[in-house]
Amino acid sequence: QVQLVESGGGSVQAGGSLRLSCAASGSIFRINSMGWYRQAPGKQRELVAAKTTGAIPNYADSVKGRFTISRDNAKNTVYLQMNSLKPEDTAVYYCKAAVVDAPTRRELHYWGQGTQVTVSS
Numbered sequence: 001q002v003q004l005v006e007s008g009g010g011s012v013q014a015g016g017s018l019r020l021s022c023a024a025s026g027s028i029f030r031i032n033s034m035g036w037y038r039q040a041p042g043k044q045r046e047l048v049a050a051k052t053t054g055a056i057p058n059y060a061d062s063v064k065g066r067f068t069i070s071r072d073n074a075k076n077t078v079y080l081q082m083n084s085l086k087p088e089d090t091a092v093y094y095c096k097a098a099v100v101d102a103p104t105r106r107e108l109h110y111w112g113q114g115t116q117v118t119v120s121s
Helices: none
Strands: 002-007 010-013 018-026 028-039 046-052 067-072 077-082 091-101 107-111 115-120
Touching: 002 091, 002 107, 018 028, 018 091, 018 115, 028 067, 028 077, 046 067, 046 077, 046 091, 077 091
Parallel strands: 010 115
Antiparallel strands: 002 018, 018 077, 028 046, 028 091, 067 077, 091 107, 091 115
8 A cells, every 4th residue: 555645735826936846655666757737626636747657757838938847756755836827727636556466566556645725816
């Protein structure tokens, strides 16, 4: 079993910044990828940013130039630095990890509980 613990969400004014963190723990052999998704009311959950081992980061067009994803592999942690926030960034943000389970060596996907980000104008 793997658990993802998120932190850093909150409320900010337009133009402000937030930094989200997500730490994975449990029966982990390795982590193949970690990323962030978001879901606004009435909309589909969408990829915000992801970092797969051995590949460059992937970003949604709407956040390119404003958000930066990074990983600390030693801590099994992924971060999302969000700058120049806009009201349309308001959503629940979810951490996701593709984890190779230690005893079975199977890849399993895990989701965090979600953290609310609210941007006011």
